[in-house]
Structure formats: C-alpha cells, structure tokens
Amino acid sequence: MTPVIEIRDLWTQFGEVVVHRGLNLEVVPGEILSLVGGSGSGKTVLLRQALGLQRPARGSVRVFGEDINGSRDARRLQELRRRQGMLFQHGALFSALTVFDNVALPMRELRTLPEELIRDATLLKLDMVGLQPEDALKMPADLSGGMIKRAALARALALEPELLFLDEPTAGLDPSRSDSFVELIRSLHRSLQLTVVMVTHDLDTLFALSTRIAVLADKQVIACGAPEEVVAVRHPFIEQFFGGERGRLALGGWRSRRERQ
Amino acid sequence: MPDQPLPQLTIRRTDRCQVAASGPWQVQALARQGVIGALRTTLAAVPADTAVEWDLSGIDALDHIGAQMFWNAWGKTRPQALTLAPQHRAVFERLEQASALALPAPPRPARFSMDRLGRPLLALTDHLLGFVGLIGQLVLDLGRFAARPARGPWKEISANVYRTGYQALGITALVGFLIGIVLSYLSAQQLHTFGGDIYIVNILGMAIIRELGPLLAAILVAGRSGSAVTAQLGVMRVTEELDAMLVIGLPHGFRLILPKVIALAVAMPLLVIWTDAMALAGGMAAAEFELGLAPSYFLRKLPEAVPIANYWIGLGKGVVFGALIALVACHFGLRIKPDTESLGQGTTLSVVTAITIVILADAVFAIVFSGVGYY
Numbered sequence: 001m002t003p004v005i006e007i008r009d010l011w012t013q014f015g016e017v018v019v020h021r022g023l024n025l026e027v028v029p030g031e032i033l034s035l036v037g038g039s040g041s042g043k044t045v046l047l048r049q050a051l052g053l054q055r056p057a058r059g060s061v062r063v064f065g066e067d068i069n070g071s072r073d074a075r076r077l078q079e080l081r082r083r084q085g086m087l088f089q090h091g092a093l094f095s096a097l098t099v100f101d102n103v104a105l106p107m108r109e110l111r112t113l114p115e116e117l118i119r120d121a122t123l124l125k126l127d128m129v130g131l132q133p134e135d136a137l138k139m140p141a142d143l144s145g146g147m148i149k150r151a152a153l154a155r156a157l158a159l160e161p162e163l164l165f166l167d168e169p170t171a172g173l174d175p176s177r178s179d180s181f182v183e184l185i186r187s188l189h190r191s192l193q194l195t196v197v198m199v200t201h202d203l204d205t206l207f208a209l210s211t212r213i214a215v216l217a218d219k220q221v222i223a224c225g226a227p228e229e230v231v232a233v234r235h236p237f238i239e240q241f242f243g244g245e246r247g248r249l250a251l252g253g254w255r256s257r258r259e260r261q
Numbered sequence: 262m263p264d265q266p267l268p269q270l271t272i273r274r275t276d277r278c279q280v281a282a283s284g285p286w287q288v289q290a291l292a293r294q295g296v297i298g299a300l301r302t303t304l305a306a307v308p309a310d311t312a313v314e315w316d317l318s319g320i321d322a323l324d325h326i327g328a329q330m331f332w333n334a335w336g337k338t339r340p341q342a343l344t345l346a347p348q349h350r351a352v353f354e355r356l357e358q359a360s361a362l363a364l365p366a367p368p369r370p371a372r373f374s375m376d377r378l379g380r381p382l383l384a385l386t387d388h389l390l391g392f393v394g395l396i397g398q399l400v401l402d403l404g405r406f407a408a409r410p411a412r413g414p415w416k417e418i419s420a421n422v423y424r425t426g427y428q429a430l431g432i433t434a435l436v437g438f439l440i441g442i443v444l445s446y447l448s449a450q451q452l453h454t455f456g457g458d459i460y461i462v463n464i465l466g467m468a469i470i471r472e473l474g475p476l477l478a479a480i481l482v483a484g485r486s487g488s489a490v491t492a493q494l495g496v497m498r499v500t501e502e503l504d505a506m507l508v509i510g511l512p513h514g515f516r517l518i519l520p521k522v523i524a525l526a527v528a529m530p531l532l533v534i535w536t537d538a539m540a541l542a543g544g545m546a547a548a549e550f551e552l553g554l555a556p557s558y559f560l561r562k563l564p565e566a567v568p569i570a571n572y573w574i575g576l577g578k579g580v581v582f583g584a585l586i587a588l589v590a591c592h593f594g595l596r597i598k599p600d601t602e603s604l605g606q607g608t609t610l611s612v613v614t615a616i617t618i619v620i621l622a623d624a625v626f627a628i629v630f631s632g633v634g635y636y
Contacts, residue, residue, distance in 0.1 A: 082289060095600035100364065110292040113326070114301070120333060121326045123362040124355070133362050141600050160288050160324040191351060192324075 002065060004029050004163055004195045005050055010059035012045055019045055020056070021219040029162075032189060032196040032209050036241065037216030043199045044089075046216070047165055050197065051086055052077070063163070082106075084163040085156030089171060091148040093140040099126070099151045100136035106158040125154040129184060146177040150184075157188065166198040170205045182208045203242075203250035215241075227254070267296055268320075268327070270303045277312055283319035286327030304334045314342040320349065328352045332360070388592075395592050398514040399522060406519060417520035418527075425486040425521075426528030430535060433481055437536040440477060441543025444468065449551040458552045462559055465544040466567035471634065474537035475578035476623055479586065482529060483615035487590040490521055491611035494594025495604045503595075513595065522587040529583025530576045537575065570634035578626055582619050589615040 005027040012020040019042035027033050035043045048054040049061055052068040060067050066080055093102050104122045107113050113121075126136055129150040140148060149169065156164060169185060170178035182205055189196055189209075200206050206213065207227055214224040217237040223230045231242050231251060241247060268284040268291060284290070291297055307313055317323075317331070332353070337360045345353065406413045448464045494517070497503045506513060541563075548554040593611035597603050 079289070096602040107288070107326075110288070112292045112294065112297050113288075114297065117326065117329055117333060119364065120329050120362075123364060124325055124329065124359050127359045127362055128355075133364055136364055137367055139600070141598070160326060191355070 002029075003027055003062075004064060005197065006060075006062040006065075007046075007050070008060045008062075010046075010049070010061065011057045012042060012049070013057045018219060023059070023216075023220050025214060025221050025224065027163075027195060027197055029195050030193060031211045032198065033212045033214060034206050034210040035197070035199045035214050035216060036201075036206060038237065038241075041216040042219075043216055044167060047167055047197065047199055051084070051165060052081075082110075082159050083161055084165065085159070085161035086165040087149070087153050087156045087167060087169060089167040091140070091152035093148060093152055093155070095140050098137050098139055099131070099143070102140070102151060103154045103158055106155065110159075122154075122158070125157055126151075128157070128188065129154045130180070145172050146174075146181070149173065149181060153184070153188075157192070160192065161194070163195045163197070166196060166200075168200055168202075169198060170200065170202050178202065178205065185209060203247055204253070207250055207254035265290065266321070267293065268300065270300055272303065272306060277314055278308055279314045279316060280307055281316040281319055282331075283321070285322040286320050286330070287322050287324045288326040291327060291330070300330070304330075307334070312342075313340065314344075315340050316344045317349065318344045318346045320346065323349045323352055325352060325355070328356055332356045391596070392588070392592050395518070395588060399518060399588070402514045402519040405515065414516055414520045417516065418524050421521050421524030422528050424489075425482060425525055426531060429482060429485055429528075429532060432485065433478055433532055433536045434539045436481060437474070437477060437539035438543035440473065441465070441469065441540035441545075442547040444473070444540075445544035445547035446551060449548060453552065458554065459562070461544075461548050461552060461554060462562040463566040465541065465548075466563050467571065469540045469544065470537050470567055470575050471571040472623070474540060475533045475575050475582060476619070477540070478529065478532045478536040478579065479582035479619045480616055482525070482532065482583070483586045483589075483619060484612055486525065487586050487615045488608050488612050490587065490590035491594040491597070491608045492604065494591065495597035495607055498595070498597050499599045499604070501599075518588075518591045521591060522584050525583035525587040526580050527583075529586075530579035533575055533579035568634050568636065574626065574630055574634055578623065581622055581626075585618050585622060586615045589618055 003026040005025070007023060007025040010020050010023040010025075011018070012023075019040075023046070025046075035046060037043050045054060049056050050063060050068075052061075052063075055069055061069060063080060064083060066076065068077065068080065093099070094105070097105065100122055103125055104118050107118045107121060123133060123136070126133065131147065131150050131154065135143070135147065135151075140151070143151065153169075166185070170181055173181060185196070186209060188194065196209075198205075198209065210227055212225060213227055213230045214221050215230060215233075215235075215238055216222070217235065222235055223233040223238060230238065242251060266284045268286045269282065271281050271283075273279040273281065291300075315331075315335075320327075328349070339353070339357065445461065445465060448461055449458070452458055452460055452464070494503070503513060506516065545554075545556050545559045548559060549556060590611050593607045593614070597607040
C-alpha cells in the first residue's frame, strides 16, 4: 500500500533553533495517526508542513505521492488540497460568514456545483457533525467552543477529503463534549474511510482514537507504532509522558475498555 | 489527472425505462468542467413516473455529494426499483435520515419600519454619548495624572510620541514640500498678471502657517496614526488583551487612551512646525524658480507679512487636532467587536471621522479667531 503521507529526512530550522533533524514518518491509508510530543517539539509545525503551509529547510514531504514543495504546478497542488481537510485548533471559521456559508464555501469555490445541491450537501455535513439547521444561520462569534469545533469539522469535511488533519481536536472542550467529539470523529472515520493525522495532548483522546502513535522527541520520531508498542518503549520522554499519574489513568481506562469489547 | 474516468449516466428504454450509472460519483469528478451540466441534461430526460428502474451497481466510488445528486433527482425519496452495491447502502441510509433537513428562512426585515429609520439615529446618539463619556474619562484621568505625575504612564507617552511624531517626519516633509511648490506656482502665475509678485510671501506665509500646515499634518497623522491606533485596540479586543488589562487592574483610560492623547497633543504641534517649514521651503524654492524671488528676501519679508499670532493659532490647532485624532481613534478602536469585518469597518470609520472632525474643528477655529492675526 502506498503511504498517504511520506516524510523523508526532514529538517526544520527557525534561525538557530533546529526543530526537526532528519525526521522520517509515514502515514498509511485508513489509519488514525496521532503525533505526540512535548511543547515546542514541532508537532504543529510538522502538520503545517504536511499541509504545505510551511516549507521545511531540507527534506521532502510527499502527500498522495506528490512532493508538495517540489511541485510548481499550481493546479495539481490545488487538486491535492481538495483531497485533504484540516481542522484548526481554534476552528479558523471565517468570522464574516455564517456557519452555513463557511461550510458551503469550499463547495461553492469549485464553481460547478448547482446551489441546491450545495445547500443539501451542507445541511447533511452539519447534520453529520451534530449541528442543527437552526445553527446554520448563526455567525461564528455566536457559537460556543464545542460548536465552533463541530462547524470547523463540517467545513473540513465539505469536499469529502480522503485525508483529515486535526490540530488539538478536543482542546478547550469539557469532558462530555470531548467524549462526544471523539465519538464523532471515530464514526466519521469509519463511515467515510478517512485517513486521519492528529496532534493532541489529551491522553484520553489519544488512546480512544489512535491506531498508531508517533512520538516526537529529540528532534525526531523516536517511536511509531500501535499504542501498546509505543507505551512499552524505554525512553525518558515516553516514560514521563505516559508514566505520570494521568498517563497511567488514561492507559488503565483504555485497557479495561478494550478488554470489555 | 486528466485521464481519470468520469461519472456516467445512461438511459436504456426497453419495455421499461432503465437508468444505469457508472464511474466515480465523487465531488472531485463531479466538479470537473461540464460534468454536472451533462448529467443534469440526462437526468432531465428521465420520465418522472415511478416505473423507472435505477441501477447504481456500476458505480466505482460514491460520496455524499454524488449520492445527494441522485437523491435530489428522485425527489428526496427512495425509488421503488433500485439496485445498489452493498457498500453504497450506508450512504443512502444516511441521506434518508437527513432528508427532512431544511434551512430555516432568515428573518426578512420589513422594507420600511421605524426600526430601520431609527437605527442610524440611535447609532449616532450612541457614538456621541460614547465620545462624550470618553472625554469625561480623559478629564478624570488627566486629573489623576496631574495629582501624581510620577506615577503617570511616561513610558507609553514617550513610545507614542516616537511612533506618531518622529516616524511621521518623513511623510509630512515630503507632502508639505510638494504642496508648498504647488501653491507657490499657482499663486505666482496669478500674481504675475497683476504685477504683485512680491505678495507671494504674504499669500504663502498666511495660508501655510495659519491653515495648510496644521491641516496637512492633521490629515496625514489621522490616516497614519489614527488607523494604527484603532487597529491596535481592535486586535487587542479580538485577542482579549483589553479584558486581560482590566483583570490585572490596568484601566484602559489611564494606560491606553491618556498616553495616546497626550502623545499626539505633544507631537502634533511639533509636526505642524515641521510641515510649515517644509511647505515654506517648497514655496520659497518655487518662487525663486518661477518669479526670481531670492530666498533671502523671502525670509526677510516673512515676519512682516505674517503676524506672529498666526503661528500661535497654528500651534493651538496642532494641539487640538492631535487630541481629537487620538480620541476618535480610541473611541472607534474600543468599539470594535471580535470579528474581522468589524475591524476593517471600524478602522475605515475611524479615519474618515477623524479627518471630518479635524476639518470641522478647523472651521470653528476660523470663526473664533476671525479677528486675530490680520493687519
């Protein structure tokens, strides 16, 4: 199976600070890969590089087999962009547009779909993420944090992407909302056959969703594999990250849930 | 990827009408130029009775937007004769669930209503009240500042003087010099026809020192610093910095507005002197060039032609204009709501209002000092 994302020997540098030193990572179709790492380990930067928002100092990033920094062809890049969706940490909804227009915008920008199809498809997307049609005409400023995340997810899913990026999907949500958001992502992943790349600090979200976990530390990916494999790796960062009280709690909860299933 | 297969729809008419679909029914393929149009023409040719047999088993890939097209063509119900690939069933089930969704009608405002008539009036009153409140707060803050000058926001004042004053020297010099040249040329030609060449000094001196210098500087500063102040306060609102200041115990009036008003009230008269000098230099250069009037004569004649009162009026205008620009910019900056559109609107409104108010104040000056500074 060809990987959806293939990162080879990636170097990132901000002035004198080296963030990634010869980093390698692969994302295979259909998985939910989580990136974890300490603050400043360059998780979000890696996500932005995979989206083509930031150029690495050295190395290649291939998405769907296409080098996103080497390609000069703007149309191909555009087509590539339409196959991926991104949920930004704070939603990044366009504040001048209603929720409905925010979700409809990517479809309208194709400039070929008829308006009534866009309307129905937008309502369906809003329904998928659990928003009511009454919320559709609200402005982003009038929404709560959880609703902003849902609306932003609906916009990310507007063009039925094969690859979905999530930046801190449950940060800033209360536990019950974050549980329902995790459930939402899981069901969408199943029904839409998505590949998901996620950055998260939330251990519960991490164990609930990930099929694989990639740990960023020492400017590289120090471990990448199924959750139980990664947890067993002996490395100071991993021991600190998963071995703390919260880590043990989340891990215990996850194991007992798995045994029940 | 131009060699990709396209979604296809074919109608077979035997004893019953059969519609067969094949290819990828996904948004990327459907969005290709002309695809939707062709499919809709074919769909329109399908008879609208229930005896049509739909065969969708030939579809390679289906997403919600492709399925929605069929769903809309079916009049949002499942047709009686439908053949589906098993992996595509879930998509249609999802659509069936959501088929009752409808966008609520947006509330349509009545064309003529008291509300619409009264709204601008209310907004104006609101702005006027807010502005008066701002001035009142400024007076209180000035009192507090005067009572304990050592604890005043000196650093903020100094930073603002640098930003609104020093950094505006270049643009005011350039514009002042050019306007001086233009004015000089214009007057020189008219005066020459009457043989009153030497009166160019009077015209330039009075016009620039009394009116144009302060006005030019004020308009430039309103565009330059007024917009910057409004945008800065607006972004601080968006990022909740304004709220954070209140929580820490830093009142907006004393720490944000007062330093800006004092800084502009200090910097503007200095900018006025600078603009006056530059405009006079431009006028002097043009007068020498056009009329052959020596700069030494120009400079010797200037104090006789322009009574010193005009200079003080110009400086006074500078202080008032500076304070007004800062107040208007702060007024609009603090009213920006946390969204991008409001930021743009607020900044535009702030600059337009600041320039209008400056010109209004200039008219007031002209009336009040109508008997001062002339021979």
